[in-house]
Amino acid sequence: MRGDRFAQSLSRGFGGAFDLSAVRVFEGLSVDANIAATIVQKALSCERVFVVLDSNHMHEQVSGELRLYAPLVSVGSYCVVLDTVVEDLEGLS
Numbered sequence: 001m002r003g004d005r006f007a008q009s010l011s012r013g014f015g016g017a018f019d020l021s022a023v024r025v026f027e028g029l030s031v032d033a034n035i036a037a038t039i040v041q042k043a044l045s046c047e048r049v050f051v052v053l054d055s056n057h058m059h060e061q062v063s064g065e066l067r068l069y070a071p072l073v074s075v076g077s078y079c080v081v082l083d084t085v086v087e088d089l090e091g092l093s
Contacts, residue, residue, distance in 0.1 A: 022046075024042060026038065029055075030053070030065050030068070031061065036069075039072075040072065043072040044072075048074045048077055049072050049077060050073065050074070050077045050078055050079075051070070051072060051078070051079040051080070052079075052082065053065045053066070053069065053079070053080065062081060066079070066081070
């Protein structure tokens with residue numbers, strides 16, 4: 001899903017609570033040092049940070065993303081990790 005459509009879908013899912021002009025979607029390998037540095041730099045200049053992680057859903061990848069991006073989340077905001085139930089479904093892991 002393209003970034004702009006993802007942001008619109010996310011906003012609808014939260015009752016339109018997001019100003020879509022403030023949503024930034026970054027595409028690339030999330031644990032890549034250059035991508036991570038860009039995201040951290042952008043996040044530090046924001047008043048409020050809400051993080052959605054939706055990439056490779058393997059444990060190692062998600063752990064790396066959480067280490068990098070969870071500390072950026074603003075107090076009272078969220079870090080959402082999508083599709084994490086897959087490892088818990090019988091016969092799929």
